[in-house]
Amino acid sequence: MLKDITIGQYIPGDSAIHLLDPRTKIIAVVLYMVGLFMAGNASGYLLVTVFTVAVVVISRIPLITLLKGLRPLWFILVLTFGLHSFLTEGLVLWKWGILKITSEGLRQGFFMSLRLVYLVTITSLLTLTTTPISLTDGIERVLKALRIPVAHELAMMMTIALRFIPTLIDETEKIMKAQMARGADFESGGLLARAKSLVPLLVPLFLSAFRRADELAVAMEARCYRGGENRTRMKQLRMAGRDYAAFAAVFAFVGISVWTRFWM
Amino acid sequence: MSLRLEGVCHTYQPGSPYEFQALKNISLEIKEGEFVGLIGHTGSGKSTLIQHFNGLLKPTSGKVLVDGADIWEKGVKLKEIRQKVGLVFQYPEHQLFEETVFQDIAFGPKNLGLPPDKITKRVKQAMSMVELDYAKYKDLSPFSLSGGEKRRVAIAGVLAMAPKYLVLDEPTAGLDPRGRDEILSQIRDLHRRQGLTVVLVSHSMDDVARLVSRLIVINDGELVYNDETRRVFAHYSALLEAGLDVPTVSKLMFKLREKGWPVRPDVLTIDEAKEEILKIVRGRKPSA
Numbered sequence: 277m278l279k280d281i282t283i284g285q286y287i288p289g290d291s292a293i294h295l296l297d298p299r300t301k302i303i304a305v306v307l308y309m310v311g312l313f314m315a316g317n318a319s320g321y322l323l324v325t326v327f328t329v330a331v332v333v334i335s336r337i338p339l340i341t342l343l344k345g346l347r348p349l350w351f352i353l354v355l356t357f358g359l360h361s362f363l364t365e366g367l368v369l370w371k372w373g374i375l376k377i378t379s380e381g382l383r384q385g386f387f388m389s390l391r392l393v394y395l396v397t398i399t400s401l402l403t404l405t406t407t408p409i410s411l412t413d414g415i416e417r418v419l420k421a422l423r424i425p426v427a428h429e430l431a432m433m434m435t436i437a438l439r440f441i442p443t444l445i446d447e448t449e450k451i452m453k454a455q456m457a458r459g460a461d462f463e464s465g466g467l468l469a470r471a472k473s474l475v476p477l478l479v480p481l482f483l484s485a486f487r488r489a490d491e492l493a494v495a496m497e498a499r500c501y502r503g504g505e506n507r508t509r510m511k512q513l514r515m516a517g518r519d520y521a522a523f524a525a526v527f528a529f530v531g532i533s534v535w536t537r538f539w540m
Numbered sequence: 541m542s543l544r545l546e547g548v549c550h551t552y553q554p555g556s557p558y559e560f561q562a563l564k565n566i567s568l569e570i571k572e573g574e575f576v577g578l579i580g581h582t583g584s585g586k587s588t589l590i591q592h593f594n595g596l597l598k599p600t601s602g603k604v605l606v607d608g609a610d611i612w613e614k615g616v617k618l619k620e621i622r623q624k625v626g627l628v629f630q631y632p633e634h635q636l637f638e639e640t641v642f643q644d645i646a647f648g649p650k651n652l653g654l655p656p657d658k659i660t661k662r663v664k665q666a667m668s669m670v671e672l673d674y675a676k677y678k679d680l681s682p683f684s685l686s687g688g689e690k691r692r693v694a695i696a697g698v699l700a701m702a703p704k705y706l707v708l709d710e711p712t713a714g715l716d717p718r719g720r721d722e723i724l725s726q727i728r729d730l731h732r733r734q735g736l737t738v739v740l741v742s743h744s745m746d747d748v749a750r751l752v753s754r755l756i757v758i759n760d761g762e763l764v765y766n767d768e769t770r771r772v773f774a775h776y777s778a779l780l781e782a783g784l785d786v787p788t789v790s791k792l793m794f795k796l797r798e799k800g801w802p803v804r805p806d807v808l809t810i811d812e813a814k815e816e817i818l819k820i821v822r823g824r825k826p827s828a
Binding site: 287288450451453454455456457458459460461475476479480483484 | 591596623632636637651652697698
């Protein structure tokens with residue numbers, strides 16, 4: 277259950293996508309979203325599909341990993357598909373009382389679900405191919421370029437949050453096991469019983485999270501951490517040829533997507 | 541009646557790039573009434589191994605038998621196994637969560653569905669086993685206690701389940717020398733007076749040498765030694781190679797042998813060492 281969480285997970289590799297500058301990847305994801313939301317007809321979605329599949333193939337991330345990341349989404353997908361199929365006006369295919377399914381609804385629902393799937397695929401591809409450190413590095417630089425004042429602090433918070441996800445998951449598993457060794461049961465019973473069974477898990481987890489936060493703050497202060505002022509980096513980010521190629525590809529993608537929407 | 545593993549292998553995250561085989565074909569038996577030590581350096585698979593004893597981890601292959609019954613067979617209630625095999629994790633005080641010491645220790649027996657009067661009895665018993673005064677501590681918040689006291693409360697939380705087998709993962713880690721001695725002598729009493737079967741995971745070879753009668757050594761997920769304590773520590777150089785230490789007394793004996801003193805290599809306690817050295821100093825022939 278806990279092992280299925282793929283947010284912030286990184287899979288090491290040396291594909292072209294892995295090697296891109298994090299800034300390129302972040303900006304490309306934003307541009308991709310523009311292209312994705314521009315797609316409004318079959319040819320638009322075909323383009324998005326081709327582009328997304330190409331990126332996934334190039335990244336060499338196993339498909340199973342991506343599918344696992346999509347699993348928590350199924351409820352939203354079903355809901356989106358259902359709402360669109362039932363609530364869109366158009367050619368009625370099936371009717372029962374006030375409920376009706378229209379062909380426009382089915383089409384709309386399908387496209388919307390596809391849009392969500394692609395959105396999650398590409399954003400998880402970003403974290404799957406970028407180490408958390410270089411990701412937040414990239415975010416910091418992009419925020420700075422946008423003249424956002426506390427860019428470094430925001431990026432540092434993100435780094436720390438990402439860094440602690442696996443630690444807290446480990447901790448959760450450990451405490452869960454310790455309580456299970458005392459006969460705790462997290463899996464059966466009604467909603468109330470289950471919520472109650474979480475107390476022996478959450479209290480120690482919060483305590484340890486606070487203790488860790490405290491220790492980390494002390495450790496950072498002991499090393500004279502004082503925010504982003506005059507900070508230099510060990511690893512300087514540098515754009516390379518492949519980054520410009522990636523930008524060219526993404527701009528082409530957005531351009532064609534806009535074209536399919538308005539002129540096809 | 542025993543705790544037995546038969547050809548147990550455990551692989552973490554099989555089929556992923558992080559696949560890791562933590563245990564390789566481990567077979568061992570812990571008989572009722574024994575006091576067994578389990579050593580191995582960090583990452584050797586000790587913690588993975590002990591989590592198989594009470595069914596917190598399922599072996600990738602192989603069998604776990606508690607009192608002769610395969611615990612992964614259908615119809616076996618893991619809760620009952622976990623009652624029988626008490627497992628005290630490393631830094632067990634991190635699992636405390638209740639408002640009072642009493643409630644925290646009562647968590648286990650409550651989960652077993654015992655009636656209130658029995659729970660109180662169990663809590664009292666468990667607290668006396670770790671030498672915590674019932675009247676003084678029962679209403680205190682566990683978070684207001686000292687490190688050593690917290691740990692004893694946590695151990696009492698497992699003892700209150702009335703286990704037959706008690707497995708402790710580094711129960712003395714991070715305690716000061718006094719807290720360490722207290723915990724160890726209580727564990728020894730649990731074995732001697734209460735007749736509990738104890739498995740002690742430890743880094744401290746001196747503690748192990750003093751307490752246990754049999755020693756299991758694992759390295760890189762494989763069982764290296766499973767023998768009487770003094771015989772295991774006689775493998776001085778092999779243990780050092782595996783990144784493990786040996787008791788200070790054994791070290792002394794080996795240094796003496798290097799210098800040409802014909803002392804026995806399998807000495808475990810300071811008294812034995814004294815006897816050995818005196819024998820040789822007095823020019824008597826050492827016993828074999």
